[in-house]
Amino acid sequence: xxxxxxxxxxxxxxxxxxxxxxxxxxxxxxxxxxxxxxxxxxxxxxxxxxxxxxxxxxxxxxxxxxxxxxxxxxxxxxxxxxxxxxxxxxxxxxxxxxxxxxxxxxxxxxxxxxxxxxxxxxxxxxxxxxxxxxxxxxxxxxxxxxxxxxxxxxxxxxxxxxxxxxxxxxxxxxxxxxxxxxxxxxxxxxxxxxxxxxxxxxxxxxxxxxxxxxxxxxxxxxxxxxxxxxxxxxxxxxxxxxxxxxxxxxxxxxxxxxxxxxxxxxxxxxxxxxxxxxxxxxxxxxxxxxxxxxxxxxxxxxxxxxxxxxxxxxxxxxxxxxxxxxxxxxxxxxxxxxxxxxxxxxxxxxxxxxxxxxxxxxxxxxxxxxxxxxxxxxxxxxxxxxxxxxxxxxxxxxxxxxxxxxxxxxxxxxxxxxxxxxxxxxxxxxxxxxxxxxxxxxxxxxxxxxxxxxxxxxxxxxxxxxxxxxxxxxxxxxxxxxxxxxxxxxxxxxxxxxxxxxxxxxxxxxxxxxxxxxxxxxxxxxxxxxxxxxxxxxxxxxxxxxxxxxxxxxxxxxxxxx
Amino acid sequence: xxxxxxxxxxxxxxxxxxxxxxxxxxxxxxxxxxxxxxxxxxxxxxxxxxxxxxxxxxxxxxxxxxxxxxxxxxxxxxxxxxxxxxxxxxxxxxxxxxxxxxxxxxxxxxxx
Numbered sequence: 001x002x003x004x005x006x007x008x009x010x011x012x013x014x015x016x017x018x019x020x021x022x023x024x025x026x027x028x029x030x031x032x033x034x035x036x037x038x039x040x041x042x043x044x045x046x047x048x049x050x051x052x053x054x055x056x057x058x059x060x061x062x063x064x065x066x067x068x069x070x071x072x073x074x075x076x077x078x079x080x081x082x083x084x085x086x087x088x089x090x091x092x093x094x095x096x097x098x099x100x101x102x103x104x105x106x107x108x109x110x111x112x113x114x115x116x117x118x119x120x121x122x123x124x125x126x127x128x129x130x131x132x133x134x135x136x137x138x139x140x141x142x143x144x145x146x147x148x149x150x151x152x153x154x155x156x157x158x159x160x161x162x163x164x165x166x167x168x169x170x171x172x173x174x175x176x177x178x179x180x181x182x183x184x185x186x187x188x189x190x191x192x193x194x195x196x197x198x199x200x201x202x203x204x205x206x207x208x209x210x211x212x213x214x215x216x217x218x219x220x221x222x223x224x225x226x227x228x229x230x231x232x233x234x235x236x237x238x239x240x241x242x243x244x245x246x247x248x249x250x251x252x253x254x255x256x257x258x259x260x261x262x263x264x265x266x267x268x269x270x271x272x273x274x275x276x277x278x279x280x281x282x283x284x285x286x287x288x289x290x291x292x293x294x295x296x297x298x299x300x301x302x303x304x305x306x307x308x309x310x311x312x313x314x315x316x317x318x319x320x321x322x323x324x325x326x327x328x329x330x331x332x333x334x335x336x337x338x339x340x341x342x343x344x345x346x347x348x349x350x351x352x353x354x355x356x357x358x359x360x361x362x363x364x365x366x367x368x369x370x371x372x373x374x375x376x377x378x379x380x381x382x383x384x385x386x387x388x389x390x391x392x393x394x395x396x397x398x399x400x401x402x403x404x405x406x407x408x409x410x411x412x413x414x415x416x417x418x419x420x421x422x423x424x425x426x427x428x429x430x431x432x433x434x435x436x437x438x439x440x441x442x443x444x445x446x447x448x449x450x451x452x453x454x455x456x457x458x459x460x461x462x463x464x465x466x467x468x469x470x471x472x473x474x475x476x477x478x479x480x481x482x483x484x485x486x487x488x489x490x491x492x493x494x495x496x497x498x499x500x501x502x503x504x505x506x507x508x509x510x511x512x513x514x515x516x517x518x519x520x521x522x523x524x525x526x527x528x529x530x531x532x533x534x535x536x537x538x539x540x541x542x543x544x545x546x547x548x549x550x551x552x553x554x555x556x557x558x559x560x561x562x
Numbered sequence: 563x564x565x566x567x568x569x570x571x572x573x574x575x576x577x578x579x580x581x582x583x584x585x586x587x588x589x590x591x592x593x594x595x596x597x598x599x600x601x602x603x604x605x606x607x608x609x610x611x612x613x614x615x616x617x618x619x620x621x622x623x624x625x626x627x628x629x630x631x632x633x634x635x636x637x638x639x640x641x642x643x644x645x646x647x648x649x650x651x652x653x654x655x656x657x658x659x660x661x662x663x664x665x666x667x668x669x670x671x672x673x674x
Binding site for chain 2: 196378380381423426427449450451452467470471476477500505512551552
């Protein structure tokens with residue numbers, strides 16, 4: 001049955017509405033396309049591209065329009081989701097946008113660059129009505145092969161982001177790609193500006209002499225052709241020519257490459273910086289278009305990252321690295337709720353402070369079917385890798401929350417889906433997931449190795465999580481089954497959740513804040529309103545810290561039952 | 563960080579010390595991997611002198627335990643300070659890690 005395209009429209013007037021509007025639209029999309037849940041990395045990529053597109057329209061394109069209203073269409077086809085963002089500005093030629101200068105993140109061009117990395121199709125056109133439209137298109141992931149592709153990409157991106165050493169980046173890419181494509185030979189060639197030649201910088205299954213001696217001019221051979229034209233190329237047979245490559249174009253028989261092969265340029269915008277080759281499939285089969293597409297995506301991802309590595313290598317100055325971290329911090333911040341939830345019967349405030357700019361702490365709220373879900377989590381480590389894990393974790397949590405309403409079951413699913421990634425990076429996640437129901441004072445929650453929530457009732461502090469019902473941290477036991485716990489709360493009760501960054505905070509004498517200081521503070525101040533409490537709590541911790549650098553993220557959540 | 567490493571009764575005893583936090587994560591892992599027996603590793607981590615451990619370094623110890631088990635080996639932890647005991651309990655990693663009061667009991671467990 002052919003599915004008729006559906007169009008959903010929304011108007012956005014401010015930056016604050018970008019993320020909520022996206023969430024709202026995706027919920028509606030799901031109602032039309034129940035089988036095509038937009039989840040995981042797909043959701044994240046769409047959100048990032050959508051945010052860039054809408055923010056850009058608000059910022060630049062609607063300067064004349066006082067209302068700053070941006071119109072956006074979500075078009076659901078049988079095989080793809082298309083986002084169209086309309087604006088009334090002067091417009092620009094998207095094809096002339098050069099790759100951004102990564103030294104200065106503020107510069108324009110980054111948005112377009114990011115969108116191109118994330119979407120299958122990015123275009124910007126002037127309509128006859130005078131309006132401009134930005135078109136972002138991404139195919140649905142339906143098949144196992146597609147989700148395997150996605151896993152590979154995620155694996156590569158999380159592995160390379162851990163290192164800034166070029167050699168390791170080459171090796172990570174080659175090892176993963178050789179395994180995924182099942183090839184016997186593979187190579188990465190980078191363009192050497194001084195020699196004006198492509199040189200093999202890393203290879204598998206290649207004779208070392210060939211590796212050392214190979215230097216290719218742009219335009220020469222397949223690699224040279226692909227490099228010069230910045231177009232990927234799939235060759236089933238050496239005599240065949242696809243993508244315009246032909247034997248006449250300086251192909252030399254002493255080439256180290258044999259068919260079948262796929263070759264993709266590593267591109268920054270329209271410019272190539274090198275190429276990746278995959279040759280000789282172990283099973284003798286030929287490559288598919290899908291293979292070529294996957295290699296192209298890997299190449300683009302690699303190019304962007306190698307570019308950053310080069311810059312870091314060029315200038316190890318702290319300033320540059322700090323900027324890179326600031327970007328990651330902004331990404332992390334964008335995952336946190338922009339405001340506290342309004343939920344009848346409860347008053348809530350939350351606070352998070354990252355250490356070293358990038359952190360592993362995370363909290364989220366979601367209201368669904370008259371229930372409020374509150375998640376607090378701490379991903380071990382606080383580097384860019386941890387921030388990426390948080391990003392992935394957040395989108396998975398949101399996806400499971402859409403289909404599940406049982407906290408323990410959601411933790412089970414998160415553990416299963418995150419396990420592989422987490423052990424790969426020696427990471428784990430401690431987490432509590434609470435569920436509050438409208439019109440009920442019963443709290444249901446599940447705990448995966450996180451500090452117990454503390455209930456403050458009159459003059460008493462109660463750690464409500466039962467250790468026997470607490471499961472191990474997510475990512476430590478693959479077949480862990482989590483258990484729900486319940487607690488009956490009363491009017492006037494306060495529930496306090498925190499991460500260990502709070503109790504591990506040190507003062508200039510090297511003493512930690514610890515739980516006893518936290519408990520003293522709670523007993524003294526828990527009667528305050530949530531926002532007053534949070535302000536006081538922050539300044540109290542800051543006084544304790546007294547200028548010492550915090551080693552870990554700190555997060556606190558305050559819930560008052562009314 | 564790593565105070566000393568000694569082999570006794572077919573078991574490698576590694577004494578760790580100090581405050582093990584995120585800043586030491588990478589070097590802790592590398593240094594321990596360098597000292598990791600290649601086949602059937604039997605290891606005791608003596609944590610007597612460890613005043614603090616955060617989740618990042620705990621992640622390293624859990625990863626090494628997992629690797630040892632994959633190579634048919636096993637890891638035991640002894641002499642946990644209150645601080646360390648507390649984080650292992652909160653994270654419920656006590657369900658996964660083998661913890662003993664002293665080296666004798668740990669050795670008996672590993673070599674049995």
